[in-house]
Amino acid sequence: MDGSGLPVTRSTCPYCGVGCGVLLQPDGQGGLNVRGDPDHPANYGRLCSKGTALGETVGLEQRLFAPRVDGRDTSWDTALQLVADRFSQTIAEHGPDSTAFYVSGQLLTEDYYVANKLMKGFVGSANIDTNSRLCMASSVAGHKRAFGTDTVPGTYEDIDEADLVVLVGSNLAWCHPVLYQRLLAARKKRGTKVVVIDPRRTASCDGADMHLALQPGSDVALFNRLLVALYDGGALDVAYIARTDGFDAALKAAWNDSSKPTGLSEAEIQAFCSLWMSTDKVVTIYSQGVNQSTSGSDKVNAILNCHLATGRIGKPGCGPFSVTGQPNAMGGREVGGLANMLACHLDLENADHRAAVRGFWGAKTVPDKPGLKAVDMFRGVGDGRIKALWIIHTNPAVSMPEADAVRDAIAACPFTVVSDITDQTDTARLADVLLPASAWAEKDGTVTNSDRTISRQRSVLPAPGQARPDWDILAEVGRRMGFAKAFDYGSEVEIFREYAALSGIAGQFGRDFDISALSDLTDTEYANLTPQRWPISATRKGGRFFANGQFFHPNGKARMLPVSWKPPAAKTTPRFPFRLNTGRVRDQWHTMTRTGLSARLSAHLAEPFVDIHPEDARSLDIKPADLVQISSPTGTAILRARITDAVPLGQVFAPMHWTGETAPAARIGAVVAAAFDPVSGQPESKAGVAAVSRFKAAWYGFAISRDDMKLDTDYWAVARTSCGVRAELAGSAPVPDWDAETRRMFNAPDAHLTSIIDAKRGRARIALHQDGALIGALFVSPTPVAVMRDYLATLPGSASADILSGRPPADAPNPGPVLCSCFGIGINTIVSAVETKGLLSVESIGEALGAGTNCGSCKPEIAEVLHKLRAKEAAE
Template sequence: MSDLLPTSPLISPVIKAGEPSLIQSTCAYCGVGCGVDIGVAGGKATSLTGSAAHPSNYGRLCVKGSNLLNTIDLTGRLLAPEIAGEQVSWDKATDYVAEQFNDIIQKHGKDSVAFYVSGQLLTEDYYLANKLMKGYIGSGNIDTNSRLCMSSAVSAYKRAFGEDVVPCTYQDLEQTELLLLTGSNAAWTHPVLYQRIERAKKINPAMKVVVIDPRKTATCELADNFIQLKPGTDGAFFNGLLQFLSENQGLDTDYIAQYTEGFELALATAASWTTAKVAEFCQVSIEELTTVYQLFCRSKKAITFYSMGINQSSSGVDKCQSIINCHLASGKIGTIGNGPFSITGQPNAMGGREVGGLANQLAAHMDIDNPIHLDKVQRFWQSPTIANKQGAKAIDLFDKLASGDIKAVWIMATNPLVSLPNRDKITAALKQCELVVVSDCVEKNDTLAFADVKLPATPWLEKNGTVTNSERRISRQRNAVLPAGQAKHDWQIIQDVATKMGFSGFDFNEVSDVFKEHAQLTQFENNGERLLDLSGLSQLTTKEYNELAPIQWPVNESYPEGCARVYADGKFTTPSSKAQFIPVAPQLPIQRTSTKYPFVLNSGRLRDQWHTMTRTGKTHKLSAHTDKPYLYLHPKDAQGLAVQNNDMLMITASTGQAIAHVKVDEKQRLGECFMPIHWNQSYASHGNVSDLYQSSVDPLSGQAESKQGAVALRKKAYKQYISVHTTSSLSLSADFWVKSTTAYGDTYQVALEESTADALLWCQQTTGLSGEWLTFSEEDKFYIVCLQAGKLVFLSYFSTNWPEIEPAWLEHVFAEEKLAFATIQSLLLGIASDEFNQGKQVCSCYNVGEKTIKIAITQGCSSVDALGEKLKCGTKCGSCKPELANLISQHKASPIELVTELATG
């Protein structure tokens, strides 16, 4: 175990009749897999903290995890089954789904149906979905949104090691000498791991951190070196590293000879990638490259930590492979602080990989194109058939929906209309599909609009099962409350439909029974052929399952307490037991710029939001930091487009359009822009970034190229801009709008192509509110307030520019039970009190604004710790620490200019 962090076994849930109970569960967000302690009283979750003993987070949580309980209300929940928009009983719903699937299979064959599932499912849900499709329907047509996240990493691991096994642990991040972060903004996407790295670097200042990314992100605040390479050139960077190792005594020739194959060809392919050639290709300096290459060469321990910036590419598998090649060549694998470490984006992407949730897998790390494996799985399942070829991967699956080859699809816990590239194509596919079944916990989203059948599934807090994190650690996700309404667990829904389709292999009484069967399949005739072996968990009783503490696989006779370190013996699961070098010829992205589309578009996550905002969008604490989709632009590009901060841009690609506000950002490369992935038609009229990407994929993994698009930009202006603040949600009809959650209700930013003739009438018709309406106008500005019994329920400002008003002040006045006359006057003038003028929120946990932080810097706070001591910012989840450090570095050298800025507003 790490000498940096304490460890102790997790306690089992403490439940006593009539008293508050403690439920230990797992966070619902990223692949870090943090443990959470949930206090429960009266059948409700009342508190949530990080589990101090959980080895993934040791009590830490990011701002998203800390706010989980603020996202669990029943607003917008799907609580009863529906067919064609009409509520029906569960019996009728599952009868209908089973009959329709059977009918379509009988008429058109087993490959005419498909499942599209999700890393949001628990392992038991995933297991039954895969079993039903591959072992009973007999088709490979089950794929997952994890295809969009980490399938390139899966393919590379399997190609190199013979099995999809992540060889590193989180402790390696703390115990390495050199950490390369590439294609990962861990400070925002995996904040808890970033905090562990930050703490390790404080304890060991000799530890070096290198960030390799086209954007200078928040993660760079921890970096000793930053390589801002041209997008899509990562494969060349690591080919250059391999070549540098061979020329600078960086090879471990004994390791290569004893434990690997194919080195000569891989090195020969990389030989032309001299440091000078890589520097030119990647558009970085020779000096920068040499420094980093020398660090890797001289360090005895090195971790390369990579995520979607590497994976989401039309050559993502080769990029992952180029990283693995360098670790094999230098022998930096299988020992403490060494290895190629891919980090997953979703909470159970790894669990889905275990059970065969991808269309090109079978189950339990067995291969769908291996006759021996097919026979094993079919005999174990005692199933009537078995899929004997790969099914349709995500992009292909929807292409086949569009062509009519697939006539029915069951979508579980995902929103492909937002997450898959080329939205228009996905829309057309769902429109013409004969049967669209959607299991979800929300009643409305972009995809549910096309559902013929809606099945209410349990969300986090109600779900019960297991998840596996990015270091192969299985944790229990225990339900803290009972399912709401008529919601059922996904495994139960799948079980019901399978049984009604006439299949007999789905008679499970408890979720623990499903897990036990999954564990038994990993053991079945394994004989040491696969590292995925849960035989040590295959006989768990329900009580033992309920009390299961986090554990890393393999778990078997050799490792009854689990296994942190794999491949330490140099034995891999290839036919020769040796790791495979694969030659890599770096490829540029398929989606390239042109005269028509001159800008490179990158996309990714924000600090406080998650996926399509189904959860995070519900809480104002997570909306305050970034309340709208921005397009981040280099200052010179902004100047060339004649735009500045908060102006609007029309973003056009060959596949579609989006509209976003401008964020001028000197950390972007010239000619490139960045847009977050989260906004969809529940929160923005034109904010879906996936509409701007083509359906370009890696030929091996099928993973979409979502880090490089080609777009044109032009300034977008409207005649009228409206800021709307209301205690109730609205159904807007406007040319442009963005919605975000506030403490008092919702706020909308609206833009109209033509000014409304009567602002007051527009407000009344839009809201349907009755009450005391007050207005004030000056020139082309209109200020409108609605009071009910003296309490503010609606406020809007109309202008020819975007109206701005201090959010903290609005939160204050909406909370007042009866407004004073002076406050009403201030509202009608749009003038906030100085005491509420905090500026942009930086710290979500303690609601600390940028202006407050800048004042503290002028008063002598010259470190993040000093700001935390004075203002508390950065002292809870720590997600804002990189931004705090950036503000300090911006202003501590010029305090006079900062004082002047604050004095002039």
């Protein structure tokens, strides 16, 4: 407890794979105060903007409170019996492989374990895959090929001790901000150099020593050039290479790649190679830009080859480091949540491993071949092979490539179950059965972060309505399907003990994953479990792997693979001339079912957008803030244009977060083709092809509202505000009566309406008041609407009289668009402080305002504001 007398609980953040510790304190009114845990080894008290805003996302307004069958609330008994009966009937009529589970890194390890056990051990199919397939499957494949098992060799401490950190396909500043702060701290303390390898100029490039804007998909060619340079420069570790197989073949393949295109100059390549080979302590951090590729596994192995060839692995400050995108992507890998794995890093296609798992579980059979990976799974749903599908805590109707086809496949599936905390997702709306699951801060269990640290998530809030933990839902279905003994769990700790005991069997097979020392935890010891890095066995505790050159292939050696550059699957053509890159933004998470509830997080980038190079924009007659249509062979999306040279000529970038709930015309997954890596099954989401054209809007609109609006236009995008919602709108056809349309949109037939309409010029400004309070306003223009959006968004519910001006009164504060989401500091506040207080640096702005002093991910944008102000002064 603290001074308030309310209990404080240690838990773990539910966002990225950094796995930050948090301190949770109920506020006594159903809410939650959240701050960083200063004792957690992942973050030592730091949180990013998303973690800082967690307390704003635990409201119940969008929660699912009861089981629902065919759109009607029902009892748990009815819903679960239906699920058990339909899956049993489908198996009896069509075989186990006619069923599938699609699960998520949002599951806790105990939930994940039960799902994997039910499908692989008792349904008898390997058709369980996870949205982590879209995130880190290529890393898993690369690790297994090189090391013999899916081992992350390093730790976060290696970032602290490195002299060179290379970020490959990783915008660490935005996607893993707390790790980025560790990197900046190392840079300040020991002069750590930073190289960013990314086609885009991202926030991670701010202050980097080198940015290599390589051609999309050319990572293998670049790291093969590095391997050749290491050989030519005499920088190899011959003794360590003796502990590997395949060096000669890998080097030969690298030689053959020497002339392959990278988009980089020879001087840039040589500078990078020289820096890498002359620095002993090198950490290569890679993420989705490497993994999400049709050659993602080869990219991973190209990176691993360079570390193996120099022995820069397993030592302090050295090693390749895959950072994961979800809080429990690692936990899912550990329990075998992928279609081609068994629990505890055992191999599905190894007869001895299968026999051991089958015997441990008391199962009749364990499948001897991999199940359908994500892309093929939904193709199987679409062509009728999968007839019963259970989706848990993920939104594939948005997040999968070829999302329109996936949405249609789910809609047509004979029986679809969705477990989630809300019914308001694109996928949940397609379900035959909806099951209400407990959410973060309501459930107990463990998660594993990117450096193998197991942490507890703990319950501090009551689950609303009839919501239940996922493991409990899954186990009850297992019992009702006739597997009562195998799923007779009464608590999370019973599952954890079983899982830890199974890992001991894996340890006997010589596998890396072994937490058997935790298999006899008491209930109290589990409740008080502190963060621990695996392995945790009688013979080993935590630490790094591979410093001693001992690996997990049968001969104990690592394998260096001959890998060669391959172009992306899709080729640009005159019809589709652009390369499409997709990714994340700083303050949103996946499909925004959690972060979208926070007004503070939604204020930074409130609308879906596409970044396009100025020259491309000029050639296409696209101006700033125009709407743009992005088309590909698989679908279309409409996005707001951001014109910037952060993307190269001929390339565009669009974020992945918007959905049918928040911007139905902007679902970028519909534009991404479902080409995937043949080894890992991971889709290529970073190098699609697209056509770009200006969306021919007859009108543009901006609206603010106290309540949800009825939106039905060619384009709309909504975002939460502190006073309600805001929306961007556009239509391709004129609207004959804006007064009537506004009343319909705001569902306010009797409200007092004030309007200024210039029909000739296509302009309208309309406000609706009820009982003296503003309930909504709409601004319409034939070009993108020019009003003070962030000011207007604060007005619903107030008695504002002059709203139709679209601007604040001269004496009213207007902080402007938010730059620092952690503290809600807008650009105008920063500009004013710079101009009135003579602030000359990002650090001085932080000292004066606090901006950038928490997670630091806004510092590059603050630096850009300073740069523009200086440029303006110089020009005057």
